[in-house]
Amino acid sequence: MVSIITPMFNSEAFISDTIQSILQQTYTNWELILIDDNSNDKTKEIAQSYIKKYANISLIINNKNFGAAISRNKGIDAAKGNFIAFLDADDLWKPEKLEKQITFIKANGCDVCFSSYSLINEAGECLNKQIKALPVLTYKKLLKSNYIGNLTGVYSVKTLGKIKSTNLRKRQDWLLWLAALKKSGKPAQGINESLAFYRVRENAMSSNKLGLLKYNYWVYKKGLKFSTIKSSYFIIRFLFEHFFIKSKQTINEI
Template sequence: MKPLVSIITPMFNSEAFISETINSVVNQTYQNWELLLIDDGSTDRTLELANKFIIENSKIKLFKNALNQGAALSRNRGIESAQGDYIAFLDADDLWKPNKLETQIAFMQSNNCDVCFSSYEQINESGKPLNKLIIALPDLTYQKYLKSNYIGNLTGIYNAKNLGKITAPNLRKRQDWLLWLSAIKKSRKPAKGIAESLAYYRVRKDSMSSNKINLLKHNYWVYKKGLGFSTLKSIGYMLIFLNEHFFVKSKQIVST
């Protein structure tokens, strides 16, 4: 039997996107999955729309936070409840291509890797292509990954059977970077990237990726709070990050 994949999706006031996101999981060519939806106190029609899928598909499970707790704790609640051999992540506004799971699980098994990610494309809030492709590095070591967040969280999968359940620290932003750092460190092997684009990342007006100043601030806290570096070491790594981001990582983004 094919291994079970647990997909973690936190939701908060996601009525505009959640149906399309869930459908992108339901339509996967690889069908041995469970989808764990964690609602973080939505006040719109998110729960109403999600419940329509839950009624029709027993593989979709819903968890509700009594109070809004943020993405990190919501993801962690899903991870703790996951039953899968592999754990994957999909935010409530992003999309997977139909062959995403099938391609990645086959790749991970054939290459004996514990952490895998892929290239992905950007779309706008309306779902229209932004003609930007972010190309995955073929190999990603822990030291390389310290320099910049090279894993698109919507593409990442880790082998929970080998590594155990890896959760994210309770930082307001960029907690996914720390989760993947922990996974690569525990694996003691580089993460493997798939060149094929397997997902669509939605760039929203209020998203952190659209605000470069906030991005830098939260990256600093990854080093300072998340990794426990000293202030001086954190500043040093921020300089390394800036160099990596503007002179190395920028080459990953190509127009399509």
């Protein structure tokens, strides 16, 4: 079984579409764990309407806003599956996403799998851009920049146990995948096909270059406990990797 972890905060505009994309999966052996991070809109009510209809959907409600890391970790703690996957409350999966990844993992014996994904705008319209997955991703390469789109990542609980997020407000998903690869000792393997849609939001951190720099520095300094000098060295490496190497992974879709 695959345990799908979806943290939510004021997600009423998108959460129904996100859940529907899971319900439409051709792979049906899954559970969806929704974690509401103290929303003040109708997110909880929408989630509860699905819980009444589907026994494999559950809801955890936070009594205050903890952030994505703690919310994801609550979902991971509750997970019962042999695999854990993540889907944020504004993103979407293509129907064969889980089936293709689980088949790929079993055929290739990898502990961590991810895929390419396509970009949509806030209205759900295709931007005709795709982020290509590297076929093989080592820990050393992942340390330079986050090459795993969190909405596509799947890891094996059977071989790695439950890998949790470090409690940072931003970029905690990068730290989770670094921890998974470090524990695995094997590279992650990427599927070339786009299997998901990432929604580009107007206030997205990736569009804020200064915020991107700050939060990536904290990945090295607070998340990985690197010294100030080592963290500064890695942030320079990150900048080069992000703007001159990783940028080539974004291609135009036909």
